Amino acid sequence: MSIEVSGVTKRFGEFVALDDVNLSIPTGELTALLGPSGGGKSTLLRIIAGLESADRGTIMIEGADATRVPARHRNVGFVFQHYAVFKHMTVARNVAFGLQIRAKPAVPFSTTWREDRARINHRVEELLDLVHLSQFAQRLPSQLSGGQRQRMALARALAVEPKVLLLDEPFGALDAKVRKELRDWLRRLHDEVHVTTVFVTHDQEEALEVADRIVVINDGRIEQIGSPDQLYDEPANDFVMGFLGEVTELGGVRLRPHDIDVAVSPGVHGSVPGVISRVLRVGFEVRVTVVPDPVIGAAPAPEVNVVMSRAHQRSLGLAEGAKVWLSPAPEAARARLAAVR
Numbered sequence: 001m002s003i004e005v006s007g008v009t010k011r012f013g014e015f016v017a018l019d020d021v022n023l024s025i026p027t028g029e030l031t032a033l034l035g036p037s038g039g040g041k042s043t044l045l046r047i048i049a050g051l052e053s054a055d056r057g058t059i060m061i062e063g064a065d066a067t068r069v070p071a072r073h074r075n076v077g078f079v080f081q082h083y084a085v086f087k088h089m090t091v092a093r094n095v096a097f098g099l100q101i102r103a104k105p106a107v108p109f110s111t112t113w114r115e116d117r118a119r120i121n122h123r124v125e126e127l128l129d130l131v132h133l134s135q136f137a138q139r140l141p142s143q144l145s146g147g148q149r150q151r152m153a154l155a156r157a158l159a160v161e162p163k164v165l166l167l168d169e170p171f172g173a174l175d176a177k178v179r180k181e182l183r184d185w186l187r188r189l190h191d192e193v194h195v196t197t198v199f200v201t202h203d204q205e206e207a208l209e210v211a212d213r214i215v216v217i218n219d220g221r222i223e224q225i226g227s228p229d230q231l232y233d234e235p236a237n238d239f240v241m242g243f244l245g246e247v248t249e250l251g252g253v254r255l256r257p258h259d260i261d262v263a264v265s266p267g268v269h270g271s272v273p274g275v276i277s278r279v280l281r282v283g284f285e286v287r288v289t290v291v292p293d294p295v296i297g298a299a300p301a302p303e304v305n306v307v308m309s310r311a312h313q314r315s316l317g318l319a320e321g322a323k324v325w326l327s328p329a330p331e332a333a334r335a336r337l338a339a340v341r
């Protein structure tokens, strides 16, 4: 395991930001810390980085106890949402900065000095090539787009060959299209470089698309750890199910809108009869709202949302006012309503 977080608790005054968190992050994986605002994701990332200290618990990095090791000696690279760049330095010099600090002091123009410079220049060229910014090497950061600046920040963090790369909402401030491009790019970069990477996001789509593993954090606790498929298909509890995607209720069970089978005759035992109140086309999908038939003596059931392809909707001839019977698809993910902690 590359990072082992054991029994980490962090309070700010009376407020418990992290409550006995245990987490193993395997070497070379891309892990997302996902959860709602204020859940404790950034605090956990900052404790792994050494920018914040835990009140209790330990952090091991690559088998060594890092709990009391200062941030600059942990060999981690960071990128934050509002990344501090040197505005007066070119892109190339920004990327070279960490390497220059690490190079041993040498007499200017001596052989060692020249060798160091050549080595650093070569490494900067490699890194700029990796993040596709070679043609912008001599620009100032203010002459880059937001997405290009974040790629520069990643090149800078990777320059010192960190064992671990920590990214705190690295694409948070960018517009949706650029975010999407950068997340595809981050996935490809990770496939090339394989550095153990942990990134914080509150965007479930970002986590599902990019990460090998997702850690869902809420209220200072881990709700579930798993691959994107595990979390989506087998959510440990109601919170995870609701956080990872749209949920609707059918016959007292919560499930995903695309996991509901619709029939135009009462074939399936136990199916719920109802009437379509709305059919809405959204891109290539159709969202169908169904009002379940009232049951004598029971409280009215909530409307059910069903999502299906247009072709399926057409083949069933579904329209407003039509009578339908709903049942969970056999493979449907359902929340276990008792929270698992």
Ligand SMILES: Nc1ncnc2c1ncn2[C@@H]1O[C@H](COP(=O)(O)OP(=O)(O)OP(=O)(O)O)[C@@H](O)[C@H]1O
Residues within 6 Å of the ligand: 012, 015, 017, 035, 036, 037, 038, 039, 040, 041, 042, 043, 044, 202
């Ligand atoms: N230095 C601090 N002093 C007091 N409270 C803090 C401090 N840092 C964080 N907190 C509190 O700890 C909780 C967790 O904060 P954290 O930044 O880890 O959440 P987060 O999950 O990263 O949220 P977001 O997605 O909004 O960044 C929040 O309620 C926050 O207000």
